Amino acid sequence: MYIERLILKQFRNYESAMLEFSPYTNVIYGNNAQGKTNILEAVYLFSQGRSHRAKTDRELIRFGDEYARIAIDFKDSERSYNGQMQLLLKGRKSVSINHVHITKLSMLMNYLNVVMFSPEDLDLVKGSPSARRRFIDSCVSQMYPSYLAELIDYTKALNQKNSLLKILRSKGKKSDPTLEIWNEQLSESGAKIMRSRIDFIRSVNDSARNIQNEISGESLDIKYIPSVRCENISKEKFFEYLMSKASREIDMAASMYGIQRDDIDIYVNGRQARSFGSQGQQRTAALSMKMAQAEYINSLKGEYPVMLLDDIMSELDINRRMYLSERIRDKQVLITSTDTDLIDKTTDTKLFRISNGTVL
Ligand SMILES: Nc1ncnc2c1ncn2[C@@H]1O[C@H](COP(=O)(O)OP(=O)(O)OP(=O)(O)O)[C@@H](O)[C@H]1O
Ligand SMILES: [Mg+2]
Known part of the structure; x- marks a missing residue:
């Protein structure tokens, strides 16, 4: 267009x-x-x-x-x-x-x-995990409105769970049936969000690698670092994982696990770009990711x-x-x-x- x-x-x-x-x-x-x-x-x-x-x-x-x-x-x-x-x-x-x-x-x-690339996008590589999650979420929700709906459901349940965790800690309780209910709701949308993120990152990784290689001859590798660690994610596995962390979450009075804690690692020539990349390498990596977003849009919209x-x-x-x-x-x-x-x-x-x- x-x-x-x-x-x-x-x-x-x-x-x-x-x-x-x-x-x-x-x-x-x-x-x-x-x-x-x-x-x-x-x-x-x-x-x-x-x-x-x-x-x-x-x-x-x-x-x-x-x-x-x-x-x-x-x-x-x-x-x-x-x-x-x-x-x-x-x-x-x-x-x-x-x-x-x-x-x-x-x-x-x-x-x-449109896909915009501006100097602030260096945050994709150098910034906090939230900048990278924002990138994933905005790219995927642009193409799939249902993803945005899942994110909204997830965030609502997460806020409820956080309030509950605070109450449980202040009461010195170690478990609670309502916590299970929130964890179940989080697993429902969380597993779907994770699956979409896996697919998106795979697609971005494939194109961004080619683009980086073309522009600089460097190898780029983008890896999904999910907070909920398990093979072949499903709602049940997500739930099991959250429940296994329940007592720790109550101790901390905060939701320590879930898609709100996901990240991606970006490697240039085999090394973490945020720690070891030069300015130019970091900028090229961020640019390659944004150009990969354009490929992603093209693959879905033609x-x-x-x-x-x-x-x-x-x-x-x-x-x-x-x-x-x-x-x-x-x-x-x-x-x-x-x-x-x-x-x-x-x-x-x-x-x-x-x-x-x-x-x-
Ligand atoms: N609401 C506004 N009304 C009038 N002028 C504005 C308004 N908002 C920003 N400006 C002016 O726009 C100019 C900045 O525009 P812009 O950010 O597009 O600059 P630029 O050409 O991209 O500069 P740079 O090369 O530094 O990035 C400034 O002079 C600023 O004062
Ligand atoms: Mg400017």
Whole structure:
């Protein structure tokens, strides 16, 4: 799929702007603080229903204005879409696609798929396990809404269990029938979530390995580290595992085991990337994982998402940059940079110079 046109009105530092994109590489360049990332942010907002960095919609409206608008034209292999979004200083945002009002923002993902890679994504490798779980959960729920429903059920039961564990500890009790009930509910959704995570990580590992190898010649390995350790996970095994840890959980007054404690280990050339990887290796690994997400979306939807690459070239050496450019050549990419020399250009590449909220 690809984006043909983006129109901004009173969005961030743009009073009004229009960009007509190439279906291939688009380079958005200019000095710091001119509005490059703001463009990617607007596109991301249209795919995910929320910004990748703003806490509230109000931040997105140009200082001093009452509303902002985004319009976007995009195409997949079957049809063309026109999307409209209005953000209000006072009031909820409204979105429509082809004149049909979108009531649930999560529906947007059914239309425009994007994968964003920004400097903060280094957290995938260097950050806490929660950043990696967030990556898994957002990738899988985008493709399978039922996964999100399981996560919500799981979290509700987990909160209940945590409150119960605190009470049990304060009463000095070692077991309780209600704890079994919560553990049963957690096992029901937990086992399903684990199975989906296993499948997703297998798919991401397969593609990310190839991508990393292509970009850097390094070997990448992504391993699922589940908190509930057992072969061929099932609801029954999940439950048994939780019950075997019940007394420890009561002692700690916290849920110490379950999918809320899962992690993934990322190895580059056989060593843990977060401890031993160089900056460039870590960045390449995070990028390979994000590009693997694009492959995952394509394998399920038959459409490549649009890649939004925010300032990724500056830390990669010339070889990595070249292989990366090669890799993204035949798909639509919006890439920001302070320096166009860092990006390999072809006749299909379109350049946009951004200066103080104006597209030149
Ligand atoms: N709501 C807003 N109204 C007006 N201007 C805003 C608003 N939010 C952010 N800005 C301005 O937008 C600019 C930052 O835009 P952006 O993050 O896109 O920069 P950038 O070109 O990506 O810079 P860098 O190269 O440093 O990443 C800043 O000048 C900031 O003051
Ligand atoms: Mg930026």
